Amino acid sequence: MGNTLHEAIVSETTDDFVELLDQRTGLHIGFPRLNAADDLRAMLGDEFYRAIGQLGFFEDIAIAELRARQHEIRIRLQGEVRDDAIRGYGEFITKNVPYYRDTLKLDPSDLTGRDGLRRLPILARADLREHFNELLSDGVSYSDHLAEGRMVWTRTSGTTSERIQVPVDLDLDRVPPDYDRIWNLDHGDKIPRTAVLTTPRCSPTECWLSAATLEERTRFGTRLFMNSHIDIFNVPEAAIRTFVDELWEFRPDFLLVNPTYLQIFCSRAVSLGLDLPPVELVLSSYQYMSNLQRGVLGRLTGAPVYNIYTATELCGCQLGVECSHGNWHVREDHSLLEVVDDDGAPSEVRVGNLLVTTHANRLLPLARYKLGDLGRLSDAVCDCALEDWQCFELHGRASEALLINGERVTTRQFDAVMAFTSGVALYRCTQADENDLLVEVLPDTAGDLSVGAVAKTLGERLDCRVKVVPVQGFDAGPSQKFQLTRRA
Numbered sequence: 294m295g296n297t298l299h300e301a302i303v304s305e306t307t308d309d310f311v312e313l314l315d316q317r318t319g320l321h322i323g324f325p326r327l328n329a330a331d332d333l334r335a336m337l338g339d340e341f342y343r344a345i346g347q348l349g350f351f352e353d354i355a356i357a358e359l360r361a362r363q364h365e366i367r368i369r370l371q372g373e374v375r376d377d378a379i380r381g382y383g384e385f386i387t388k389n390v391p392y393y394r395d396t397l398k399l400d401p402s403d404l405t406g407r408d409g410l411r412r413l414p415i416l417a418r419a420d421l422r423e424h425f426n427e428l429l430s431d432g433v434s435y436s437d438h439l440a441e442g443r444m445v446w447t448r449t450s451g452t453t454s455e456r457i458q459v460p461v462d463l464d465l466d467r468v469p470p471d472y473d474r475i476w477n478l479d480h481g482d483k484i485p486r487t488a489v490l491t492t493p494r495c496s497p498t499e500c501w502l503s504a505a506t507l508e509e510r511t512r513f514g515t516r517l518f519m520n521s522h523i524d525i526f527n528v529p530e531a532a533i534r535t536f537v538d539e540l541w542e543f544r545p546d547f548l549l550v551n552p553t554y555l556q557i558f559c560s561r562a563v564s565l566g567l568d569l570p571p572v573e574l575v576l577s578s579y580q581y582m583s584n585l586q587r588g589v590l591g592r593l594t595g596a597p598v599y600n601i602y603t604a605t606e607l608c609g610c611q612l613g614v615e616c617s618h619g620n621w622h623v624r625e626d627h628s629l630l631e632v633v634d635d636d637g638a639p640s641e642v643r644v645g646n647l648l649v650t651t652h653a654n655r656l657l658p659l660a661r662y663k664l665g666d667l668g669r670l671s672d673a674v675c676d677c678a679l680e681d682w683q684c685f686e687l688h689g690r691a692s693e694a695l696l697i698n699g700e701r702v703t704t705r706q707f708d709a710v711m712a713f714t715s716g717v718a719l720y721r722c723t724q725a726d727e728n729d730l731l732v733e734v735l736p737d738t739a740g741d742l743s744v745g746a747v748a749k750t751l752g753e754r755l756d757c758r759v760k761v762v763p764v765q766g767f768d769a770g771p772s773q774k775f776q777l778t779r780r781a
């Protein structure tokens with residue numbers, strides 16, 4: 294006779310398989326069924342039977358201990374999930390994508406898992422431009438996808454010579470599975486009505502003329518692309534009123550925004566005495582959001598603010614999602630993430646260059662694409678619904694990092710210091726010279742700004758000269774975005 298499974302364990306048995314789900318932790322594990330007996334010990338054999346005992350499947354123990362016991366197997370199982378994803382992806386790209394099949398001369402045996410992937414060359418943005426036609430899949434009919442409304446073409450940001458047209462896969466899920474649990478909502482997992490506010494040129498998926506009506510800017514009935522403005526610090530009052538009216542008319546559940554655009558639009562609306570409709574969630578994307586901004590956005594919208602991380606070149610795949618615990622997880626149902634140093638060697642715990650493999654992307658499959666962003670893999674253990682998806686930190690654009698006392702200071706690292714200041718709604722730090730920072734600050738209407746105090750905090754913590762200047766607005770940087778840090 295064996296032990297009794299804990300009541301939280303759900304078991305499902307087929308002729309040749311036994312599956313067990315621990316509802317306390319979400320661990321789902323399958324074993325080959327050894328024989329036709331009904332007894333669990335006989336079905337699994339002694340070794341696996343002992344193993345599930347060690348995983349706490351028979352015991353009523355504290356959740357923390359249970360998680361600790363199951364941690365290692367979860368990591369191993371997730372590794373197998375990643376290898377499977379790479380294998381399926383490898384079979385597709387070595388058969389259908391000329392760049393991998395003919396130029397790199399890969400075959401499926403080169404991509405059987407993470408080790409094989411790591412041996413592939415890094416794909417830089419210049420490579421993407423140069424090999425663009427070879428990266429399109431000849432196993433996909435783009436015209437059919439377009440006609441069926443499953444795809445649109447859009448342009449990446451950047452200067453004209455850098456911009457490329459890429460296909461966006463509309464079949465991919467925009468919100469992660471189980472998003473109610475990830476973001477602590479009670480939404481029933483229906484498709485959220487989402488209002489999008491970003492740079493005026495285009496969003497990662499859509500380009501449009503601002504003369505279009507609200508109906509014309511609404512896609513699939515659930516996604517409204519709001520009119521933006523070329524100079525957000527000088528938007529006419531009428532445009533702000535229209536922005537608020539449209540929010541009331543559309544009544545979004547989510548706002549998907551460039552954080553600076555939403556911050557300035559909402560601040561203006563509030564200063565005009567206009568009420569904003571309540572929303573469940575603000576999702577920040579398109580550019581790095583500062584901690585100070587997050588606080589202001591939360592106050593202005595009354596909603597939690599989280600990050601979604603993607604890039605236009607990823608063709609609808611997302612790379613990261615921030616959960617309600619503040620951890621960023623790789624969106625592993627779309628993408629895999631590596632971090633490498635400047636020589637391309639794995640950078641296990643240090644900040645390095647992010648490489649993304651969009652394994653769910655069949656329209657322009659990118660393997661080990663170098664985004665130009667910095668980040669770090671984190672060994673944080675998160676107990677949200679995304680527990681098995683790798684945690685990481687985004688540190689901002691490599692080209693926007695500062696160099697202070699010979700050390701690289703990333704946007705994230707600078708922003709962490711800015712979080713110690715008060716009275717600042719938005720800022721832009723320009724490194725003028727070696728160890729010389731000019732920090733322009735937009736005062737927070739809800740706080741007291743002391744320029745001297747901000748300069749002192751930054752100077753002491755970063756050990757450099759800091760000049761702080763209050764401003765009423767900023768001119769937009771490349772691609773109409775607002776950089777937090779930059780080098781002159």
Ligand SMILES: [Zn+2]
Binds near residue numbers: 616622676680
């Ligand atoms: Zn989490």
